[in-house]
Amino acid sequence: MSDTPKLSLDFKGLLCPMPVVKLAQAIKQIQVGELVEAVATDPGVMADIPAWARTSGNELVSLEKQDKVFKFIVKRVK
Amino acid sequence: MVEKKNKLTLVVLSGDMDKVMAAYIIASGAAAAGMEVIMFFTFWGIKAIQKGNLTGKSIFGRMLGVMNRGGVDAIGPSRLNMGGMGRWMFKLMMKKHGVASLHELREACIALGVKLIPCDMSMKVMEIDCEDLIPEVEEPVGVAVMLEHANESSIQYFI
Numbered sequence: 001m002s003d004t005p006k007l008s009l010d011f012k013g014l015l016c017p018m019p020v021v022k023l024a025q026a027i028k029q030i031q032v033g034e035l036v037e038a039v040a041t042d043p044g045v046m047a048d049i050p051a052w053a054r055t056s057g058n059e060l061v062s063l064e065k066q067d068k069v070f071k072f073i074v075k076r077v078k
Numbered sequence: 079m080v081e082k083k084n085k086l087t088l089v090v091l092s093g094d095m096d097k098v099m100a101a102y103i104i105a106s107g108a109a110a111a112g113m114e115v116i117m118f119f120t121f122w123g124i125k126a127i128q129k130g131n132l133t134g135k136s137i138f139g140r141m142l143g144v145m146n147r148g149g150v151d152a153i154g155p156s157r158l159n160m161g162g163m164g165r166w167m168f169k170l171m172m173k174k175h176g177v178a179s180l181h182e183l184r185e186a187c188i189a190l191g192v193k194l195i196p197c198d199m200s201m202k203v204m205e206i207d208c209e210d211l212i213p214e215v216e217e218p219v220g221v222a223v224m225l226e227h228a229n230e231s232s233i234q235y236f237i
Contacts, residue, residue: 015175017107020111021110024190
């Protein structure tokens with residue numbers, strides 16, 4: 001296991017529900033314990049990504065606003 | 079008492095673009111969060127899983143097929159449709175703001191394993207055949223099957 005994300009995704013311009021839909025599809029491509037990182041422009045992800053992580057049982061490692069984009073890292077737990 | 083699963087059952091009665099959109103958004107969001115999702119399409123809702131060709135055999139059935147054209151491209155919003163102008167306007171505005179189309183939302187649902195189940199009785203009444211539906215749908219069933227799904231679901235919605 002490493003701290004380098006296995007996948008890097010671009011959700012810029014996408015609105016609800018596509019960031020969580022694409023994240024759910026992407027997380028199946030990595031192994032349990034690996035990380036996926038993504039950037040989005042929809043401020044809705046600030047609430048939606050943590051909620052998705054809680055419901056799906058995956059771990060939200062970080063979520064932050066940088067300039068005009070939102071960056072987050074999720075670890076596959078199951 | 080049946081044990082509740084992490085499962086969502088949606089009954090889609092409406093064939094309006096806005097309500098079908100809400101249904102596909104909720105379904106894809108739930109499936110993305112790892113929930114098992116069942117969508118049961120009945121009456122006007124069947125339009126959301128039709129290919130979009132003309133349907134019907136009898137004179138009334140064919141009239142219905144023309145005046146109530148199915149397919150996600152043909153359906154309009156529940157308000158302000160104004161003979162199709164509203165549908166055109168909403169599609170344009172959704173595209174401008176980067177909102178996924180009904181096609182994309184439905185494809186996302188299918189890719190995430192959402193089960194699309196048509197109501198058998200509605201199809202018979204409206205003279206819609208299995209060949210008129212998109213190939214990804216399950217076999218048409220009745221109310222008892224829908225209720226069995228709903229009974230073991232932690233969430234049930236009627237749209």
